[in-house]
Amino acid sequence: MDAPLLAIENLRTYFFSRAKRAFIRSVDGVSLGVARGETLGIVGESGSGKSVTALSAAGLVTAGPGVISGHIHLHSNGARRNLLDGLEKYARVTEQDGRVMAVEKDERGWRKHSETLMAGVRGKEIAMIFQNPRSALNPYSTIGKQLVETIRLHTNFKGENEARERAIHWLERVRIDSPRLRFDNFPFGMSGGMCQRAMIAMALSAEPSLLIADEPTTGLDATIQSRIVDLLAQLKTETGTTTLLISHDISVIQRLSDHIAVMYGGTVVETGRAAEVLAPEAKVRHPYTAALLASIPSADTIRRKSYLQAIEGEVLDTIEVPRGCRFYGRCNRVTEAIRENCAGLEPPLGDVASGHKVRCWLYPAARKA
Amino acid sequence: MRRYVQTPGRIGEFSELSVRQRAEPLDLVYMGYGLLVVALVVASYLLGAFGWLPHDPQAMNVGLINAVPFTSGHLLGTDFLGRDLQARLILGIQAYFLPGLLAITISVAGGSILGILAGYKGGWFDTIITYFDNLLDSFPRLVLILLVIAAFKPDIYYVMVVVGITGMPVIANLIAGKIAFLRQKSFIEAAHALGLPAHTVVLKHILWLNCRALLVIQATLGMAEAILVETSLSYLGFGVQEPTPSWGNMVQAGANYFLQGNFWPSTAPALAILATILGFQLLGDGLNNLLEGKRRK
Numbered sequence: 001m002d003a004p005l006l007a008i009e010n011l012r013t014y015f016f017s018r019a020k021r022a023f024i025r026s027v028d029g030v031s032l033g034v035a036r037g038e039t040l041g042i043v044g045e046s047g048s049g050k051s052v053t054a055l056s057a058a059g060l061v062t063a064g065p066g067v068i069s070g071h072i073h074l075h076s077n078g079a080r081r082n083l084l085d086g087l088e089k090y091a092r093v094t095e096q097d098g099r100v101m102a103v104e105k106d107e108r109g110w111r112k113h114s115e116t117l118m119a120g121v122r123g124k125e126i127a128m129i130f131q132n133p134r135s136a137l138n139p140y141s142t143i144g145k146q147l148v149e150t151i152r153l154h155t156n157f158k159g160e161n162e163a164r165e166r167a168i169h170w171l172e173r174v175r176i177d178s179p180r181l182r183f184d185n186f187p188f189g190m191s192g193g194m195c196q197r198a199m200i201a202m203a204l205s206a207e208p209s210l211l212i213a214d215e216p217t218t219g220l221d222a223t224i225q226s227r228i229v230d231l232l233a234q235l236k237t238e239t240g241t242t243t244l245l246i247s248h249d250i251s252v253i254q255r256l257s258d259h260i261a262v263m264y265g266g267t268v269v270e271t272g273r274a275a276e277v278l279a280p281e282a283k284v285r286h287p288y289t290a291a292l293l294a295s296i297p298s299a300d301t302i303r304r305k306s307y308l309q310a311i312e313g314e315v316l317d318t319i320e321v322p323r324g325c326r327f328y329g330r331c332n333r334v335t336e337a338i339r340e341n342c343a344g345l346e347p348p349l350g351d352v353a354s355g356h357k358v359r360c361w362l363y364p365a366a367r368k369a
Numbered sequence: 370m371r372r373y374v375q376t377p378g379r380i381g382e383f384s385e386l387s388v389r390q391r392a393e394p395l396d397l398v399y400m401g402y403g404l405l406v407v408a409l410v411v412a413s414y415l416l417g418a419f420g421w422l423p424h425d426p427q428a429m430n431v432g433l434i435n436a437v438p439f440t441s442g443h444l445l446g447t448d449f450l451g452r453d454l455q456a457r458l459i460l461g462i463q464a465y466f467l468p469g470l471l472a473i474t475i476s477v478a479g480g481s482i483l484g485i486l487a488g489y490k491g492g493w494f495d496t497i498i499t500y501f502d503n504l505l506d507s508f509p510r511l512v513l514i515l516l517v518i519a520a521f522k523p524d525i526y527y528v529m530v531v532v533g534i535t536g537m538p539v540i541a542n543l544i545a546g547k548i549a550f551l552r553q554k555s556f557i558e559a560a561h562a563l564g565l566p567a568h569t570v571v572l573k574h575i576l577w578l579n580c581r582a583l584l585v586i587q588a589t590l591g592m593a594e595a596i597l598v599e600t601s602l603s604y605l606g607f608g609v610q611e612p613t614p615s616w617g618n619m620v621q622a623g624a625n626y627f628l629q630g631n632f633w634p635s636t637a638p639a640l641a642i643l644a645t646i647l648g649f650q651l652l653g654d655g656l657n658n659l660l661e662g663k664r665r666k
Contacts, residue, residue: 058562123564130562135554140578150563202563 003075004033005242006057006126006210011070013049013056014103015063017319023100025318026052028266030070031349034210034259039236039243041257041274043250043292047315049266050246054212057244058126059083059118065105068093076125076209083121086113124154127203131215133196137187143198144183147171147205154206170201173238175231193224197231204239212244217252229255250292254278262289265316265326268349272356284352286360287333325361333362396655403589403652406645413459414466424453426460427612435631448619448634449626457614458641464608464615468529469595473588475533480540481584485571487541488548498545502538510535514598515607523607525599525615532598540587544580551579582660586653593649600642616642 013027027049034040042050055061057072068091072083090110094102130136138146147167151157157166164183171179174197187195196216203211216232217225229252236243236256247253253260253274260277262270270277270286277289294309301308313330322328324343334342338361341347349359416422423444430451438446445454483501486494505513514531521527551557560570576584596616602608603617611618616638623635 060558060562121564122562127564128559128562130555130559132555136556136559138556138560138574138578139554141574149565154564199559206564 003073003080005036005075006032006034006244007071007073007075008032008053008057009071009073011053011056011067011072012100013052013061013067014065014100016065020319022319023103025100025266025321027056028318028321030263030266030268032261032268032271034242034244036242037240038258039245039256040259040261041245041247041253042261042263043247043253044263045248045311045315047318048263049318050248050263051214053263054128054214054244054246057083058122058128058212059114060122060128064107065091065103066107066110067091068100068103068105074121074125074210081117081121083114083117085117089113123150123208124206125208126210126212127206127208128212128214129196129199129203129216131218132192133199133219134187134192136199137195139187142184142186143171143190143195144168144185147183147198147202150202151205166205167201170205171198173235174198174201174204176201191224192220193227196220196224196228200228200231200235204235204241207239209242210244211241212246214246215248216245217247217249225249225252232256250278251296262286262292264288265321266318267326267359268357269327269359270357271349272353276353276356284356284358284363286327286358287331287362288327291330291332325359335362338362393658396658399651400655400659403648403650403655406648407652410462410466410645413462417460417463422453422456422459424456426452426456426614428452435626435634438633445637446633448623449631454619454634454637457619458616458638461614461616461619461638461641464525464599464613464617465592465596468525468599469592471526472529472533472536472595473591475530476536476540476591477584477588479534479537480587481544481576481580483537483541484544485548485575488545488552489571489575495545498538498541502542505535505538510598511601514602515605518602518607523610525609528598528602528608529595532595536591536594540584543583543587544576547580547583548575551575582656586657586660589649589653589656593646593653596642596646596649 009031011027011030012025015024015026016022017024030049030053032040032042032053042053044050052061056067061067067084067087069087070084074081074083087110090107090113091103091105093100094104137143144164144167147170148160148163151163151166151170155166157163168179168183171182176182176194176197182190182194182198187198190198200216213232217228220228232243232245233256235241243256245253245256257274260270260272260274261268262277270289276282277285278293288311291309291311295311297308311330312332316326316329322343324341324345325331325347328334328342331342341361347359347361349357350363352358352363424442430447433440433443433447433451435449436443436447436451438444440446443453443455445458448454448457483494483498487498488495510532513535514528517527517531518524557570557574560574561567565574599608599615600617600620603615604621606618606621608617609615611622619638620635620642623631623633623638627635
């Protein structure tokens with residue numbers, strides 16, 4: 001198997017809460033790989049660090065201290081790049097029994113350095129689409145002009161007319177009706193779904209190696225959501241673009257992903273092939289994944305008129321991270337045999353099957369690792 | 370009453386409405402008048418610059434002091450030295466045109482830069498601009514100008530530099546506010562994510578596409594402000610100095626003869642000031658309503 005297109009290793013992105021004088025450990029040691037031509041879905045509740053992981057990969061984290069350690073390797077066009085190359089020079093992390101106590105970071109220097117690393121990568125190699133497409137488009141410019149701008153910037157269609165033709169071609173590919181007329185529309189003249197299509201066209205028009213879709217269906221109507229998911233599925237088969245899909249909606253992830261990473265409290269708690277992780281009869285499953293799956297309305301729950309299962313408790317506060325398992329406080333499957341472990345020691349991400357990893361003391365793989 | 374008229378053409382297309390259809394009738398009257406004033410100001414400036422005046426503005430005629438309008442070829446009459454008022458009125462615009470443009474350029478350019486730094490970079494830029502703003506606010510502008518005049522010389526360009534600088538915080542605040550508003554909409558971040566270089570984002574997507582209307586409006590209002598400042602200074606005797614005419618010093622010179630019944634030497638320039646400032650203000654107001662869509666019910 002060749003190297004994954006994007007490999008994130010041990011990424012830590014922290015923010016600082018002035019009020020509490022403590023670090024917000026948004027992303028705390030995440031390792032992920034997105035294989036070429038596949039879609040990796042990251043799922044988790046709000047505040048689990050999904051989006052920050054993606055923003056870190058695109059070099060778009062602006063608040064301090066931001067990315068403080070890790071590697072992000074991008075293998076594309078035969079080149080291998082570390083997008084966090086030289087980070088050690090700018091950031092010094094002081095740790096005390098496994099906890100980061102202080103970070104000294106030359107943020108200006110780092111940002112400058114990061115910009116040079118990201119030049120030619122952001123937009124060209126890694127493109128991104130956001131939630132709330134309406135606000136992600138400049139309201140004072142037509143979608144056509146904005147599309148032409150990215151096409152001329154990133155592709156060889158430099159001429160005004162050929163870029164225009166290319167833009168119309170892309171509007172067609174994202175199935176916008178009468179693209180020639182829509183070309184001159186302002187974002188306010190279009191529906192949210194249309195804007196998202198335009199945004200997808202804009203991201204894909206640069207023919208990026210990696211598409212990061214950060215909650216692409218959030219903020220849209222339910223019916224439009226499903227259409228956008230259909231579109232993304234179709235585009236995936238047509239263009240074969242490697243995608244990093246982020247959503248809190250596990251059903252969206254289910255439909256589009258080849259691989260899945262479930263995130264909780266800034267860490268990956270379960271990862272593996274989508275079919276395996278989400279298989280209804282799966283024996284090995286992280287309690288958090290199980291809880292997420294139980295919260296999707298299914299035909300079965302509707303027929304039996306049973307209540308959907310909510311996950312008890314609140315999302316982990318990533319400021320005061322407990323010593324043990326991060327899900328311990330909300331977990332309903334803690335047994336007496338492992339309680340001590342759960343409360344006092346963070347479980348490692350152990351292999352339970354080939355390519356399937358779970359971070360839970362319930363499974364012996366974790367205990368062995 | 371508003372009319373809703375669909376333009377003939379392809380259905381489903383937007384922004385085909387002409388200015389006439391988008392604006393309220395009153396705004397059109399405002400803007401028409403404002404544009405007329407601008408045209409007259411430019412024309413008078415050119416007439417004065419090329420010296421195409423009906424009379425020599427400096428030629429004194431002791432036999433014809435404070436002559437009433439329409440006497441022997443003097444359309445607006447003459448002043449207390451027998452100089453032709455019409456020629457001096459036209460030449461007077463020289464005192465406002467280029468200096469006013471200088472003031473506008475300084476306040477728009479400086480204000481944009483400060484506004485972008487405050488809104489886009491934030492942090493201590495924001496603090497500095499707030500303090501700069503407070504400093505200028507707490508200090509009467511006219512006193513500041515008089516200080517500059519006392520320190521250097523009573524030159525209209527010095528005055529206009531001060532007017533320009535004191536106009537900067539208003540524009541900076543407007544732009545910073547606009548950027549703060551735009552920031553909640555994630556398109557600036559999206560533009561970065563699409564790989565657009567920072568200067569394209571700032572200059573094109575923020576300043577040009579989102580703030581141009583605001584800048585045009587501020588520039589129009591700035592011109593009115595510049596004229597008003599010069600007028601006040603001239604009335605105090607610190608503006609443009611005789612024998613060079615400006616509307617301000619013409620009003621001041623004529624005022625001495627006002628109570629003797631010779632009202633026209635000061636009334637003519639005063640009306641010119643009124644009409645011009647009103648024109649610029651209404652133009653700014655009309656543009657504001659049309660482009661920014663405020664004050665709509």
